[in-house]
Amino acid sequence: xxxxxxxxxxxxxxxxxxxxxxxxxxxxxxxxxxxxxxxxxxxxxxxxxxxxxxxxxxxxxxxxxxxxxxxxxxxxxxxxxxxxxxxxxxxxxxxxxxxxxxxxxxxxxxxxxxxxxxxxxxxxxxxxxxxxxxxxxxxxxxxxxxxxxxxxxxxxxxxxxxxxxxxxxxxxxxxxxxxxxxxxxxxxxxxxxxxxxxxxxxxxxxxxxxxxxxxxxxxxxxxxxxxxxxxxxxxxxxxxxxxxxxxxxxxxxxxxxxxxxxxxxxxxxxxxxxxxxxxxxxxxxxxxxxxxxxxxxxxxxxxxxxxxxxxxxxxxxxxxxxxxxxxxxxxxxxxxxxxxxxxxxxxxxxx
Numbered sequence: 235x236x237x238x239x240x241x242x243x244x245x246x247x248x249x250x251x252x253x254x255x256x257x258x259x260x261x262x263x264x265x266x267x268x269x270x271x272x273x274x275x276x277x278x279x280x281x282x283x284x285x286x287x288x289x290x291x292x293x294x295x296x297x298x299x300x301x302x303x304x305x306x307x308x309x310x311x312x313x314x315x316x317x318x319x320x321x322x323x324x325x326x327x328x329x330x331x332x333x334x335x336x337x338x339x340x341x342x343x344x345x346x347x348x349x350x351x352x353x354x355x356x357x358x359x360x361x362x363x364x365x366x367x368x369x370x371x372x373x374x375x376x377x378x379x380x381x382x383x384x385x386x387x388x389x390x391x392x393x394x395x396x397x398x399x400x401x402x403x404x405x406x407x408x409x410x411x412x413x414x415x416x417x418x419x420x421x422x423x424x425x426x427x428x429x430x431x432x433x434x435x436x437x438x439x440x441x442x443x444x445x446x447x448x449x450x451x452x453x454x455x456x457x458x459x460x461x462x463x464x465x466x467x468x469x470x471x472x473x474x475x476x477x478x479x480x481x482x483x484x485x486x487x488x489x490x491x492x493x494x495x496x497x498x499x500x501x502x503x504x505x506x507x508x509x510x511x512x513x514x515x516x517x518x519x520x521x522x523x524x525x526x527x528x529x530x531x532x533x534x535x536x537x538x539x540x541x542x543x544x545x546x547x548x549x550x551x552x553x554x555x556x557x558x559x560x561x562x563x564x565x566x567x568x569x570x571x572x573x574x575x576x577x578x579x580x581x582x583x584x585x
Contacts, residue, residue, distance in 0.1 A: 423552065428556070445498055457496065458494070468583065483554070487515065497512045527565075
């Protein structure tokens with residue numbers, strides 16, 4: 235390509251040059267009063283053409299050499315960058331997700347390496363989450379399976395009677411069922427395949443329906459459950475999914491509140507309808523607050539839970555967040571450790 239460009243430049247210059255200096259030759263002939271005008275014009279034209287052609291050939295040759303050198307240098311740099319990307323891609327494919335490329339500036343190669351590094355970071359984060367998920371699921375499965383194994387061995391050894399061990403075995407089986415349901419639900423939520431049908435909904439009515447399901451559990455723990463309706467508003471939401479979110483928030487508040495109670499506030503906030511679930515519980519530590527919506531996250535992951543405690547696998551808030559986003563709303567949390575937590579859900583008003 236470089237040789238073709240140089241040859242084209244020389245040919246065009248040789249063909250167009252006489253058109254530019256012909257007038258200057260006529261002026262020189264008349265200035266010096268030459269009588270043999272055609273012969274002198276021919277000699278001057280040949281002299282100019284020869285000199286110009288020689289200079290053009292020298293310039294073209296030098297330009298060609300310089301262009302080849304620069305082209306070889308740039309090609310080598312590009313080839314080296316491509317080889318780096320190829321090598322790094324091979325290592326990432328082999329499982330080395332921490333592989334990164336050095337930044338090369340603000341040009342196209344720099345953009346390529348930046349994009350590659352962002353892709354590698356995303357893959358590394360995905361792999362980390364996958365390992366955490368496998369470890370968490372294995373831990374969740376191990377607890378009920380260990381209990382069932384001990385009870386079954388006790389039955390076989392005659393230590394337990396079926397009347398004594400049967401309810402405990404059934405409880406562990408139900409825990410396994412809840413875990414599989416939670417896994418299926420969070421998978422559907424993260425894949426955004428949970429069906430959502432948006433209709434006008436009374437926010438106060440939805441809050442009353444959710445609170446009605448928790449009247450007895452709150453009374454049994456000697457806690458108060460208060461519903462405050464500052465303003466009833468119509469929002470665009472899926473009634474079943476919104477109830478699911480509110481029930482999950484009330485369940486969390488009940489689990490983590492040991493004195494005082496929970497207040498459910500309904501009203502309008504800006505251009506959205508809002509429900510706030512405020513408890514007087516143990517609160518959330520600042521280091522744990524950014525992770526409350528992550529699947530399977532628990533503030534005290536090292537603490538073994540009571541086998542009789544009816545809790546899920548730690549995906550309720552994850553599912554709630556995805557459901558709120560699917561309905562065009564949002565969910566937020568504010569918490570002070572030792573004083574309580576407030577979860578708020580916001581949904582667009584019906585216009």
